Amino acid sequence: MGNVESCDDGLWTRSLKGEGEAFGVLFDRHRDRVFRHAYRLSGDRHDAEDIMSMAFLELWRRRAKVRLVGGSVLPWLLVxxxxxxxxxxPAAFRYRRLLTSLPRAEDVSYVTDDIYLQVDMDRDAAQALGTLNDLDLQLVSLVVFEEYTLAAAAAVLDLTPAAAKSRMHRARQRMKTALSGAVPSSPNPTPALKGERS
Structure with a gap:
């Protein structure tokens, strides 16, 4: 494939038409960032590999519902x-069984060792991320780790910019509390304010 497209739009369209090579280019383009994100969340190299594989499997399984943001499939993959x-x-066993049943080429390396060296995430940080509810974790992941603007992350997550800003502030406070060793006042993160989701 001599002319690699800079946006995912064309590759995704071709993938939907059954071109495996186009899907492979998307995988190669985004696997490192998806792996790093999975590692940040799990704190374990092998779990991160499984999570990354599951995310790409979901990308294909739910391909009819995937929404590209800014011409990229990456935000959908990160969420x-x-x-x-x-x-x-609970679902790990089912996915692992499915993934092990898929044929693999002997010479394919899905994640290179240098990616592991780039990731420097300790278990305390992974546990701090674990104190966030799903929506706040997605928001923090997109803004802090993947460096999307707050407005872009809000659009991906279907939040108003004001709601995203408020959630981001609360998420940072919760993580600071968790990292400092203090126990949050309740085991459940702060519920969404009325009207935050459209």
């Missing part, structure tokens, strides 16, 4: 990675 990481307990 899905967050959800997969949160739900990896």
């Amino acid at each position: 899905t990675t967050t959800n997969v990481a949160r739900n990896s307990g």
Whole structure:
């Protein structure tokens, strides 16, 4: 494939038409960032590999419902990675069984060792992220780790900019509390304010 497209739009359209090579280019383009995100959330290299695989499997399984943001499938993948990481307990066995049944080429390396060296996330930070509810975790992931603007992350998550700003502030406070060793006042994160989701 001599001319690699800079946006995901064309590759995604071709993937939907059954071009496996186009889907492979999307995988190669985004796997490192999806892996790093999965590692941040899980704190474990092997779990991160599984989560990454599940996220790409979901991308294909739900392809009819995938919405590209700014010409990229990456925001959808990052949100899905967050959800997969949160739900990896009960569903992990089912996905692992499915993934092990898929054929693999001997010479394919899905994640290179240098990616592991780039990731420096300790278990305390992963546990601090674990104190956030799903929506706040997705927001923090997009803004802090993936460096999307707050407005872009709000659009991906179907929040108003004001709601995203408020949620971001509360999420940062909750994480600071968790990292300092103080126990949050309640085991459940602050519920969404009325009107935050459209």
